[in-house]
Amino acid sequence: xxxxxxxxxxxxxxxxxxxxxxxxxxxxxxxxxxxxxxxxxxxxxxxxxxxxxxxxxxxxxxxxxxxxxxxxxxxxxxxxxxxxxxxxxxxxx
Amino acid sequence: xxxxxxxxxxxxxxxxxxxxxxxxxxxxxxxxxxxxxxxxxxxxxxxxxxxxxxxxxxxxxxxxxxxxxxxxxxxxxxxxxxxxxxxxxxxxx
DNA sequence: GAAATTTGGTTTATAAAATAAAGTTGTTTA
DNA sequence: TAAACAACTTTATTTTATAAACCAAATTTC
Numbered sequence: 213x214x215x216x217x218x219x220x221x222x223x224x225x226x227x228x229x230x231x232x233x234x235x236x237x238x239x240x241x242x243x244x245x246x247x248x249x250x251x252x253x254x255x256x257x258x259x260x261x262x263x264x265x266x267x268x269x270x271x272x273x274x275x276x277x278x279x280x281x282x283x284x285x286x287x288x289x290x291x292x293x294x295x296x297x298x299x300x301x302x303x304x305x
Numbered sequence: 306x307x308x309x310x311x312x313x314x315x316x317x318x319x320x321x322x323x324x325x326x327x328x329x330x331x332x333x334x335x336x337x338x339x340x341x342x343x344x345x346x347x348x349x350x351x352x353x354x355x356x357x358x359x360x361x362x363x364x365x366x367x368x369x370x371x372x373x374x375x376x377x378x379x380x381x382x383x384x385x386x387x388x389x390x391x392x393x394x395x396x397x398x
Numbered sequence: 399g400a401a402a403t404t405t406g407g408t409t410t411a412t413a414a415a416a417t418a419a420a421g422t423t424g425t426t427t428a
Numbered sequence: 429t430a431a432a433c434a435a436c437t438t439t440a441t442t443t444t445a446t447a448a449a450c451c452a453a454a455t456t457t458c
Contacts, residue, residue, distance in 0.1 A: 218415095223416090226396075230396055233397075241434090241435075244435095250417070252439095256415095256438095259437095311444090315444080334405085343446075345407090345408075345447065347407095350445085352408095370405070371407070
């Protein structure tokens with residue numbers, strides 16, 4: 213049995229990735245609301261995805277408010293798709 | 306977003322459950338080989354699944370050798386199916 | 399036939415992960 | 429201008445997963 217990429221096999225990181233797979237980009241606040249996570253947890257998990265090169269995290273400003281925008285990278289997409297394939301072998305779809 | 310049952314969202318426990326979903330019963334040794342896990346880890350995870358009522362664990366003997374047989378329960382099947390459904394919402398199948 | 403090895407595990411300790419709590423910086427509002 | 433808020437980050441705590449050590453019984457080896 214192939215191993216499930218542990219970076220993706222985490223509730224919150226998987227949720228974030230699955231959101232990012234379906235949109236151009238999403239900001240911190242949006243991800244926080246959609247995933248109903250705490251800011252701390254989200255921050256940590258975004259860092260991990262970013263360190264792995266699965267997403268880009270761009271910190272900027274809109275007016276005077278900070279805004280952190282995230283996008284999935286090509287590498288992230290590949291990893292996600294491979295993860296899904298592996299999962300299929302487990303749950304049999 | 307619905308939460309992924311944390312009892313099932315674990316590599317090894319998910320592997321065990323997915324095996325048990327497809328066979329009448331499986332013993333410790335078989336599960337260990339199929340999942341390539343250590344005995345210790347498998348033992349712990351079987352306990353958790355058993356405590357949750359997702360599987361039954363029956364310790365017996367074949368000749369003089371101990372044999373631990375596992376089966377998924379109705380509750381386990383339901384939980385597994387719900388987990389898969391939830392997962393679908395994440396990964397979009 | 400005693401010592402070492404294997405089998406089939408369990409229990410305990412360690413490492414890694416997730417989560418929560420507290421802290422930071424700048425901003426708006428009363 | 430002080431209190432509250434927004435958007436995060438950092439650190440601490442708790443939970444989980446994994447690995448290491450151990451145990452009992454049977455089997456093999458010397």
